[in-house]
Amino acid sequence: MPEGDTVWRQARDLHGALAGQPLTGCDFRVPQLATVDFTGRTVESVQPRGKHLMMMLPARGPAEGAAVIHSHLAMEGHWDIYPVRNATQPPTGPRTGRGGEWRRPSHTARVVLTTERLVAVGFSLGTLEVLSPAQAAAAVEHLGPDLLGPDWDADEALRRLHADPQRPVGLALLDQRSLAGIGNIYRNELCFLAGVHPSMPVGGVPRLPRLVELAKRLLEANKDRPQRSTTGGPARGDASVWVYGLAGKPCKRCGSLIRHAKMADPAAPTHAPRDIYWCPNCQALPE
Incomplete structure (x- = not known):
């Protein structure tokens, strides 16, 4: 299972790649989220909490409330970041890691988030869910003080x-x-x-x-x-x-x-x- 420093680096890299950027593509590859599409929404921040990652999307008008993409790496999970070769057309088709863009097998991808410049792919994530801010807070309220958190106690x-x-x-x-x-x-x-x-x-x-x-x-x-x-x-x-x-x-x-x-x-x-x-x-x- 990844250690807290690994999750901290994943959050830092994802924040640098996605924060402030509108999503030009959003592809959830798990059945329960297959119809969720955040294309056009802007990522506000990516924050670590212990071994959890919280990707914050602010509300966009009364019809689209704030949302949090919550992931946990579990034993095998990892987020990779890749460049978009053609800024006007996000990558399509399978990526296997064998001569393709992705370094990991495409069938292990659970979510693909695309901006004009970069693609963030979550592979083999142990947990992947979309929550409200209140639900996200409840999902980690059992955790003790975060060794790498701003509120370490x-x-x-x-x-x-x-x-x-x-x-x-x-x-x-x-x-x-x-x-x-x-x-x-x-x-x-x-x-x-x-x-x-x-x-x-x-x-x-x-x-x-x-x-x-x-x-x-x-x-x-x-x-x-x-x-x-x-x-x-x-x-x-x-x-x-x-x-x-x-x-x-x-x-x-x-x-x-x-x-x-x-x-x-x-x-x-x-x-x-x-x-x-x-x-x-x-x-x-x-x-």
């Missing part, structure tokens, strides 16, 4: 984390109701940097405020990078992470072999268990 994030002190910190960090923006890569890296095993109860985590502060710093440091690094090293390969995906390789701090397991969330029995990685020496299992 570390004290509120800590209050929410402390609300269930027996919950494993590895599950609490992934819970977007506690703080929004952490995915599985950051979950594992933060636990390593804090020296705690992901199964450590929140109430037993030493210096939890420092862990929350570090989460904020890591996402801020990576939000403008196309490739993230949590180590301060090169943003590529094994050098970019401490433990994530490095099972069986030596810990960069102590040389012990990194271990791997799956962690299920009892509160979400329908969700597949997620990968956890840890150093058995630097992150001893709780007794």
Whole structure:
């Protein structure tokens, strides 16, 4: 699942491409939105909220109220932006990524939004819906403070984390109701940097405020990078992470072999268990 910094960059790029531009084409490729057409409407802004993207279209007269295109990338989603080759004629026909304009298979496109200069295509989106502003606010009201949001509130994030002190910190960090923006890569890296095993109860985590502060710093440091690094090293390969995906390789701090397991969330029995990685020496299992 994309991390909060990825969603932040997607919103920034979409805002730069679409904000203030009237749509010359609008093609929703999901059955429930097949008749929706915003051609002629101007995009006001694109805003991230945790891992959600909100594309705002202001009202256009009493007959056309304000609308929000709400998307969530889930595990596979991505928004791509392409130039329009002919500014007077939006691209038509299939685009496969094999010699065509699009870098991803056309059958995975869920929505195509065209302006005079650019085309924004949402591929494999986990959520795609059109909402009123009130509905859009309700869709994200459960989220905790956004690590990359203008209203970030570390004290509120800590209050929410402390609300269930027996919950494993590895599950609490992934819970977007506690703080929004952490995915599985950051979950594992933060636990390593804090020296705690992901199964450590929140109430037993030493210096939890420092862990929350570090989460904020890591996402801020990576939000403008196309490739993230949590180590301060090169943003590529094994050098970019401490433990994530490095099972069986030596810990960069102590040389012990990194271990791997799956962690299920009892509160979400329908969700597949997620990968956890840890150093058995630097992150001893709780007794």
